Amino acid sequence: MFSTADLRARKRALKIFWDKFNKLIESIINEEEPLLEIPKRTLANTVYDESRKLLLLGTQKLTRRMFDAHEARKFMQTLLMARIIYEALLNDEYPTIRDLYYRGKHTIVYRDHKGRIREENTWDEQKESDSVIRDLEVLLGLLREEMLILSKEKGKVVGYMRIKSGDDIIDLSKMGHGAYAIESTPDLIEFLDVDAEYVLVIEKDAVFQQLHRIGYWKKHKVILVTSAGQPDRATRRFVRRLNEELKLPVYILTDADPYGWYIYSVFKIGSITLSYESERLATPSARFIGVSMTDIFGDPQKGKKPYLTEKERKHYIIKAKPADIKRAKEIINYKWFQTKQWIKEINLFLTKKAKLEIEALASKGLRFLADKYIPEKIAIKDWIE
Amino acid sequence: MKYMASLETFKSLSPAEFFYRNREIAGFSNPSRALYQAVRELVENALDATETHGILPIIRVYIDRTSNPMHYVVSVEDNGIGVPPQFVPKAFGQVLFSSKYKLRQTRGMFGLGAKMAILYGQLTTGRPVEIITSPVKSKRVYFFKLMIDIKNNRPIVLEKASWSKKKEWHGTIVTIALEGDWGRAKSRIIEYIKRVALVTPYAEILFKGPDNSYFYYPRVTTKLPRPPREVLPHPYGVDLEAFKMLIASTQESRLEDFLVKSFQGVGKKTAQDLLRKIGLPLDKSPKKLSLDEIKILVEEMKKYERFKPPRADPLSPIGAELIVLGLKQILQPEFVTAITRKPAVYEGHPFIVEVGLAYGGAIESSNEPILYRYANKIPLLYDEKSDVLWKIVNELDWRQYNVSFPAPLAVLIHICSTKIPYKGVGKESIADVPEIEREVRNALREVARKLRSYIQKKQKVEETYRKLTTFVKYLPEVALSLEILSINPETKEKHVDREQLIDKLLKVLSRKISEVKVSRDLINKVIVSIE
Ligand SMILES: Nc1ncnc2c1ncn2[C@@H]1O[C@H](COP(=O)(O)OP(=O)(O)O)[C@@H](O)[C@H]1O
Numbered sequence: 001m002f003s004t005a006d007l008r009a010r011k012r013a014l015k016i017f018w019d020k021f022n023k024l025i026e027s028i029i030n031e032e033e034p035l036l037e038i039p040k041r042t043l044a045n046t047v048y049d050e051s052r053k054l055l056l057l058g059t060q061k062l063t064r065r066m067f068d069a070h071e072a073r074k075f076m077q078t079l080l081m082a083r084i085i086y087e088a089l090l091n092d093e094y095p096t097i098r099d100l101y102y103r104g105k106h107t108i109v110y111r112d113h114k115g116r117i118r119e120e121n122t123w124d125e126q127k128e129s130d131s132v133i134r135d136l137e138v139l140l141g142l143l144r145e146e147m148l149i150l151s152k153e154k155g156k157v158v159g160y161m162r163i164k165s166g167d168d169i170i171d172l173s174k175m176g177h178g179a180y181a182i183e184s185t186p187d188l189i190e191f192l193d194v195d196a197e198y199v200l201v202i203e204k205d206a207v208f209q210q211l212h213r214i215g216y217w218k219k220h221k222v223i224l225v226t227s228a229g230q231p232d233r234a235t236r237r238f239v240r241r242l243n244e245e246l247k248l249p250v251y252i253l254t255d256a257d258p259y260g261w262y263i264y265s266v267f268k269i270g271s272i273t274l275s276y277e278s279e280r281l282a283t284p285s286a287r288f289i290g291v292s293m294t295d296i297f298g299d300p301q302k303g304k305k306p307y308l309t310e311k312e313r314k315h316y317i318i319k320a321k322p323a324d325i326k327r328a329k330e331i332i333n334y335k336w337f338q339t340k341q342w343i344k345e346i347n348l349f350l351t352k353k354a355k356l357e358i359e360a361l362a363s364k365g366l367r368f369l370a371d372k373y374i375p376e377k378i379a380i381k382d383w384i385e
Numbered sequence: 386m387k388y389m390a391s392l393e394t395f396k397s398l399s400p401a402e403f404f405y406r407n408r409e410i411a412g413f414s415n416p417s418r419a420l421y422q423a424v425r426e427l428v429e430n431a432l433d434a435t436e437t438h439g440i441l442p443i444i445r446v447y448i449d450r451t452s453n454p455m456h457y458v459v460s461v462e463d464n465g466i467g468v469p470p471q472f473v474p475k476a477f478g479q480v481l482f483s484s485k486y487k488l489r490q491t492r493g494m495f496g497l498g499a500k501m502a503i504l505y506g507q508l509t510t511g512r513p514v515e516i517i518t519s520p521v522k523s524k525r526v527y528f529f530k531l532m533i534d535i536k537n538n539r540p541i542v543l544e545k546a547s548w549s550k551k552k553e554w555h556g557t558i559v560t561i562a563l564e565g566d567w568g569r570a571k572s573r574i575i576e577y578i579k580r581v582a583l584v585t586p587y588a589e590i591l592f593k594g595p596d597n598s599y600f601y602y603p604r605v606t607t608k609l610p611r612p613p614r615e616v617l618p619h620p621y622g623v624d625l626e627a628f629k630m631l632i633a634s635t636q637e638s639r640l641e642d643f644l645v646k647s648f649q650g651v652g653k654k655t656a657q658d659l660l661r662k663i664g665l666p667l668d669k670s671p672k673k674l675s676l677d678e679i680k681i682l683v684e685e686m687k688k689y690e691r692f693k694p695p696r697a698d699p700l701s702p703i704g705a706e707l708i709v710l711g712l713k714q715i716l717q718p719e720f721v722t723a724i725t726r727k728p729a730v731y732e733g734h735p736f737i738v739e740v741g742l743a744y745g746g747a748i749e750s751s752n753e754p755i756l757y758r759y760a761n762k763i764p765l766l767y768d769e770k771s772d773v774l775w776k777i778v779n780e781l782d783w784r785q786y787n788v789s790f791p792a793p794l795a796v797l798i799h800i801c802s803t804k805i806p807y808k809g810v811g812k813e814s815i816a817d818v819p820e821i822e823r824e825v826r827n828a829l830r831e832v833a834r835k836l837r838s839y840i841q842k843k844q845k846v847e848e849t850y851r852k853l854t855t856f857v858k859y860l861p862e863v864a865l866s867l868e869i870l871s872i873n874p875e876t877k878e879k880h881v882d883r884e885q886l887i888d889k890l891l892k893v894l895s896r897k898i899s900e901v902k903v904s905r906d907l908i909n910k911v912i913v914s915i916e
């Protein structure tokens with residue numbers, strides 16, 4: 001009933017849980033103070049590894065003690081979450097993070113120090129239970145996908161490629177007008193064969209669909225992926241595997257604005273909130289193909305002509321909002337954006353105060369996007385590393 | 386303008402007539418206040434007749450309606466020393482007749498109270514007072530029905546009877562009909578009875594109102610406060626008039642002997658020294674002193690510094706122990722303390738300050754301390770805000786004593802003295818006397834300090850329990866989680882049991898929190914349910 005990939009993953013996760021928590025149990029039997037040492041998931045403990053070009057978790061750890069007034073609740077939540085995940089693993093289940101939230105949520109009715117009856121929920125919002133799932137991931141060195149926890153995924157892929165998911169073989173070139181939805185546990189996918197030159201990741205689902213319909217991937221031998229906005233973990237892991245295992249170059253196409261840049265950097269080096277996963281999720285060699293500021297305005301220094309005419313610019317450019325400016329100023333301070341090319345990009349944005357959506361290029365003409373803009377940029381290596 | 390010669394007429398006013406005309410002085414200003422005052426006077430006489438003489442009081446107070454909706458009958462019964470029959474008419478029918486014109490602390494002191502109530506009743510209802518009494522050693526019970534001849538300040542005995550005692554009983558029952566207003570007086574009267582009970586835990590008090598309201602305060606101790614002992618006046622506390630009265634009643638023919646015999650704190654040597662200073666002959670007859678000589682003597686006595694200080698023997702403080710008992714019984718607080726200060730003196734009058742303090746429990750929180758004021762054991766209910774005691778209590782910085790308002794705090798202050806310095810004629814509030822203020826302030830600080838250390842201790846214990854609760858409430862959840870996490874994925878066997886884990890965790894916890902006992906039943910105490 002279960003695929004062998006699943007069974008293996010389950011067995012491994014169970015063993016890691018069992019080893020970790022039996023140590024805690026033993027310390028309690030020995031009447032030692034119960035505590036968990038968990039790597040800190042804070043910006044201060046996020047390190048940018050220059051050589052590997054990855055955002056990584058630092059070495060700082062927090063000690064979560066059961067008998068510390070400030071930590072007691074979190075301690076209880078951590079163990080409660082560990083137990084329901086462990087139960088799900090034992091029972092061959094695939095809970096979602098929402099399931100775990102509901103399974104663990106109950107009410108403790110107790111009498112306080114003044115004798116008043118009080119009620120307290122083990123957790124109130126899913127934010128709280130999600131946070132302890134992340135703590136468990138870093139505590140156990142186990143991604144939630146590896147604990148067979150599912151989450152809503154929105155990444156899609158098409159291309160000349162065959163994969164094995166579960167016990168089924170799927171041809172990603174035979175998805176009709178639809179696309180293959182990248183599963184929650186991309187590590188359990190087996191790559192069978194592939195015929196592609198590169199991977200193109202598109203931020204916008206609509207643009208992905210347009211390129212799919214006109215057969216862009218067939219013509220150019222491309223694995224076409226969309227993250228449909230901020231990339232989720234499964235999409236990032238899938239792209240990483242395409243790059244690492246199949247040695248395919250990865251190009252990323254986003255809007256020309258600070259949010260687009262950040263999406264690119266999440267694919268490339270990882271995110272601040274999930275820095276502990278970077279090592280498995282990031283694709284350090286990913287390239288930013290566009291849309292860049294110099295695509296819009298040109299680069300006189302390099303003799304680059306803009307892709308848009310004066311008139312088109314007037315038409316398609318959107319004025320940057322104060323929030324965009326603020327975000328750009330933040331981003332320019334991130335270490336991993338402090339390269340010559342990026343500083344130029346961001347400064348150009350800050351002086352022109354202009355942003356552009358990929359759709360604008362598609363409006364200029366889908367053919368323009370598919371037959372000129374993308375292929376040309378790849379051909380002349382006009383990307384940002 | 387033309388002046389009309391008018392004929393001015395002169396006459397003297399009998400004391401009865403004077404006090405009737407000025408009845409608001411004695412508290413009989415309107416039907417509501419009069420009903421309250423009548424109860425007060427009779428209850429205070431009953432207490433004077435019992436505890437002052439070493440008898441554990443049993444007092445019953447009844448207020449009944451009559452056919453006239455404005456009229457009530459007040460009846461107070463006690464187990465006191467009774468009144469000898471020959472004195473009954475004057476004691477109840479002649480204003481300013483009393484057995485308490487002595488230098489000792491009693492509630493009544495002026496021979497006025499009962500008569501004002503009787504007078505008021507007589508004028509508003511036309512009905513006589515009824516007295517049933519039997520003195521301690523008497524074999525008979527006496528019954529009187531009498532009225533007061535206001536013009537001549539004389540009793541009129543309407544009926545008189547006596548019978549032999551069937552059972553061992555001594556005491557007095559006084560019954561007065563008067564115009565009143567129960568609806569308005571009710572809360573004050575009930576409060577008054579409660580406050581009396583508060584400082585007389587050795588008394589059994591029953592109260593029954595006309596609307597069947599019923600209060601019973603049982604006796605909670607057989608310990609009586611030390612009775613007052615009669616003393617001679619102290620030279621510092623005697624004014625010109627009082628001095629003249631002493632001369633009038635003395636048998637002594639030599640000034641020196643008169644001073645020694647009529648005053649406390651004056652020995653032969655002191656008397657001689659004083660008289661020599663003033664230049665009065667030691668053997669002059671006191672009755673022959675001129676007014677000027679008396680004036681000089683009174684003045685010089687007040688300045689003279691070598692008298693022994695006034696004695697506290699005439700005072701009868703309640704005592705810290707009884708105050709604590711009373712506060713406990715009536716207010717049911719969680720903390721109570723009281724102190725009786727050492728006797729002190731103002732203007733030649735000895736006084737003692739007592740302060741009790743009750744906190745928490747059944748006391749309701751309010752924005753300022755609830756104040757119970759007493760003067761010579763009489764509760765003071767009116768004019769609270771003009772009382773120096775109120776000022777002192779509210780000026781204290783309670784935050785310094787870990788009390789932040791609203792707080793459940795009650796303060797009892799008792800001043801006893803041979804002369805209470807009242808403010809105004811209403812006798813409901815204490816005047817600002819520096820010596821008394823100082824004593825009250827010190828006493829208050831002393832009890833407040835005790836309260837502070839109680840609150841601090843309590844807060845510490847509470848804090849410990851609060852901490853403990855945060856841990857204990859999660860314990861079952863953690864233990865259950867660990868039990869499941871101990872399932873071996875291969876064999877599906879559990880390695881530990883949650884009960885075992887709870888025991889172990891409690892052991893670790895008890896090492897961390899040593900202030901309170903951490904035991905198994907703590908879990909059941911804290912956890913109500915897990916849903
Ligand atoms: N219940 C009583 N038992 C014994 N004696 C009483 C009682 N009520 C009044 N008397 C006597 O009557 C006197 C007059 O009472 P009252 O008019 O109230 O004046 P005061 O109480 O100031 O002396 C008292 O001094 C006391 O001797």
Ligand SMILES: [Mg+2]
Pocket residue numbers: 426429430492493494497498499
């Ligand atoms: Mg009296």
